[in-house]
Amino acid sequence: MNLLVVADHVDPLVYSSGIKDRFRDIDMVLGAGDLDIPYYEFIVSSLNKPLYFIFGNHNLKNMAFFRPSSAETFSGQLYQPDSRFKGFGSVCVDGKVIRIKKHNLILAGLGGSRRYNNGEHQFTEYQMFFRILRLIPRLTMNRIFHGRWLDILLTHAPPEGIHDQEDPCHRGFRVFLWFMRYFKPQYLLHGHVHLYNRNAKRCTAYKETTVINAYDHVVIDRERGMKENSFVVNQAEHDFARARQKAWMESLKNIVNPEAGELLSFHDIKKILKPDKETYLGMQSVDISRIVGSEDRYQDFSRQFFPKREHLRQRWMSIDRAHLTNVILPPIKLLKIGEMYFVRDGNHRVSVALSQGVQAIDAEVVELTAHVKVEKDATREDILKAVLAFERQRVLTETGLDNIIPVETIEFTSPGRWHELLNHIEGHKYFMNLEREEEIPFPEAARSWYSNLYVPVIEIIRKENFLNRFPRRTEADLYMWMIKHWHSLKEKYGQEYPLDKAAAEYAAAHGKSFMSRAAKRLTGLFRKRR
Structure with missing residues (x-):
């Protein structure tokens, strides 16, 4: 048996054109107060299921139920507060105990809140206790003839210390704790306390009773407990x-x-x-x-x-x-x-x-x-290309290098390389100046670097097809890496260490064969599939 319980707030998930699909498995609707009658009427007419409700503590002064003579039904007709529900529609169970034969469900209702001003439907602890005393004869009959006091207590206010708050308006009733200990309802369903924090606690066990705050709406499987807003x-x-x-x-x-x-x-x-x-x-x-x-x-x-x-x-x-x-x-x-x-x-x-x-x-x-x-x-590639073009243009503009050496074939795949290339030229210029008394101009040093360092390394790379071992890289990339490797080897083994040997060692150590690249690609594909 599935129950839709609503309270306090017109929930857009309920008050919508999709209510029939969303709550098609509902058997009964319970209203825990502070909701307007047209909202209840919408639910009843949309789901074609019975509604049992209590009143809260707001918007009550204009409601006929709180006049001595009569109460207003959803159809606009009048009925006495003690009248009983017959057939399909809605029943106010505030201050009552009823047994719903179709579902073998015993339901009691106690609406209203703790007294905090002179508003309607507010009660002190003693007043609520006396309201409970008036339910005891019917509860006792249920105990005798049906083997239990009741199944569900529908309230507006929470029990004291369970889901309530410290302000006078939202304090719970201590007498509800006594009620649960003695009469042992399966559920106490309440509203009144708004859950603005979606992580706030909604469901609490007390003795043999499950206490649930029905703010907005909850769906409850009577046998299995609260569903975490099943539709959502x-x-x-x-x-x-x-x-x-x-x-x-x-x-x-x-x-x-x-x-x-x-x-x-x-x-x-x-x-x-x-x-x-x-x-x-x-x-x-x-x-x-x-x-x-x-x-x-x-x-x-x-x-x-x-x-x-x-x-x-x-x-x-x-x-x-x-x-x-x-x-x-x-x-x-x-x-x-x-x-x-x-x-x-x-x-x-x-x-x-x-x-x-x-x-x-x-x-x-x-x-x-x-x-x-x-x-x-x-894309990342687009950004990289833009940065490389920006760096290249900046270096060429600042140094005029494109008018000194052929830079058309010098391309890099990583940012920062053009400035690193300038450092290579400046380093080459420094060593050239050691052998001369006059400062060597930058254009002369650039041409010397190009002819004596860059071109020899590129020739080795082309002769040995080293670029095939470094997919998606350029000759200029390899030049940078191999020169750095060569300098480290010269520091370790002496300045006469051969350039071609250093280049071959770097390619063997860091390059990848066709088979290793294919194996890596296949491994990557299988990992993605898993």
């Missing part, structure tokens, strides 16, 4: 499965170029761009499509921020449940470089927002200023 949980599971499938489809689409389906690593981009200034931009609304990477979680999500790993399930679903129940989450934190944004904190929130079709998200932004302009859709 099921929807979150469905959403995660769908997002994982989209991540897989994205990886399949980019199987030829896997990098196109990956998030950018903030640390990689920072290392490439070398930003030199940080500025706090404060709170902003950011277009989610401009978020292209992450500081730490770039391997866990696809380029479209779909979850790639199963271990993300619980956190992702928790965020999705918050989204589904309109819980306001704190803003994410972003790092901005150019037109690109990287997530510092809030990767799961971005993933859920994108999966739910959200266009913009609130974020706390810190901007890092770089000299190279990059577009929001740039």
Whole structure:
């Protein structure tokens, strides 16, 4: 038997066109107070299930129930407070004990709150105790004829010390603790205490009774207990499965170029761009499509921020449940470089927002200023090319090197190499100056470096086909590495150590054969499939 229990707040998950699909397995509805009659009427007419309700402590002065003569039903007709429910519709069980034969359920109701002002339906501890005393004859009959006092006590206020608060309005009733100890209901269902914190405790065991705060709504399986908002949980599971499938489809689409389906690593981009200034931009609304990477979680999500790993399930679903129940989450934190944004904190929130079709998200932004302009859709390769072009142009502009030596064939795949090349020329110039009295001009030193160092190394690389061992690298890359290796060997074995031998040793030690590259590629593919 499934119960839908509502209290205190018009829940958009209940008050919606999808209520029939969402709660199709419900057998009965219970109302724990502080809800308007039209809301109850909507639930009853939509689900075509009986509703049993009590009153809270708000919005009561205009309700006919609290007039001496009569009470107002959902249909606008009048009935006496002691009237009993017959057929389909709704029943007020406030101050009553009833047995619902169809479901063999004994239900008692005690509405109202602790007295804190002169409002309607507020009671002191003694007044609530006397209300309970009036229920005892009927409870006793149930004990005699049905073997139990009752199954469910429906209240508005909580018991003292369970889900209540310190302010006078939201304190619980101590007498409810006595009631549970003596009459042993299976459930005490209450409202009154609003759960603004989605992590606040909703369910507590006391003796033989399960106490549940029904704020917004809860679904309870009478035999198994409270379902964690069954629709929301099921929807979150469905959403995660769908997002994982989209991540897989994205990886399949980019199987030829896997990098196109990956998030950018903030640390990689920072290392490439070398930003030199940080500025706090404060709170902003950011277009989610401009978020292209992450500081730490770039391997866990696809380029479209779909979850790639199963271990993300619980956190992702928790965020999705918050989204589904309109819980306001704190803003994410972003790092901005150019037109690109990287997530510092809030990767799961971005993933859920994108999966739910959200266009913009609130974020706390810190901007890092770089000299190279990059577009929001740039890949890591695009950024790298832009940085390499920027560095090359800066060096050529500052030194005029392109008018001194042929630089057309000098290409690098890593940033910083052009400035390292200038250091090589300056180092070569230093040793040339040791043999001359006059300072050697930079153009002469550059031509000498090119002819006596750079060209000989490139010739060795071409002759021995060393570049085949270093895929996606250039001759200039190998020159840098081999010269550095050669200098370390000269320091160890003497200045006469052969250049060609040093180059061959470096290629043998750090290069990769075709078979080793193929084996690594196959291993990588199998790992991704797992």
